[in-house]
Amino acid sequence: MEIKIVNGSHHPLPGYATPLSAGMDLRANLDAPVTLRPLERRLIPTGLRLALPAGYEAQVRPRSGLALKHGVTVLNSPGTIDADYRGEVGVILVNFGAEPFVVNDGERIAQLVVARHEQPLLVEVDELDVTERGEGGFGHTGKA
Numbered sequence: 001m002e003i004k005i006v007n008g009s010h011h012p013l014p015g016y017a018t019p020l021s022a023g024m025d026l027r028a029n030l031d032a033p034v035t036l037r038p039l040e041r042r043l044i045p046t047g048l049r050l051a052l053p054a055g056y057e058a059q060v061r062p063r064s065g066l067a068l069k070h071g072v073t074v075l076n077s078p079g080t081i082d083a084d085y086r087g088e089v090g091v092i093l094v095n096f097g098a099e100p101f102v103v104n105d106g107e108r109i110a111q112l113v114v115a116r117h118e119q120p121l122l123v124e125v126d127e128l129d130v131t132e133r134g135e136g137g138f139g140h141t142g143k144a
Helices: 065-072
Strands: 004-007 024-026 034-036 041-051 055-060 072-074 080-082 088-095 101-103 107-118
Touching: 024 041, 034 041, 034 088, 055 088, 065 072, 080 088, 088 107
Parallel strands: none
Antiparallel strands: 004 041, 024 107, 034 101, 041 088, 055 080, 055 107, 072 088
């Protein structure tokens, strides 16, 4: 599969860190560093615009190292980029850490995972089939 991409940033195209990586690293495209205070959220530009094929989406996901080391994550995780969206890919970062976090130009701030999806036809019915689980929801098994 090929994805058309416009790179309006001053960084190389996203790439995979290892041969079996699922996500490509997205980089901040900034004119100046951005400081995220604790509990602050900001839209960080990437300078990238995509044209995904029909039946695919791109998911913007957090980077585990930023989350573990600094408490910085993607707020609407995963963020969805639809196949018909042609605007710039932005990353909503939030700082859940105790200290301010500085986002620098070119810093890897998120991952981009491309995934196939379907649009099912919803069929309204009066009731659903019975299963062993039934309506058991969060914590229904009693196991930690």
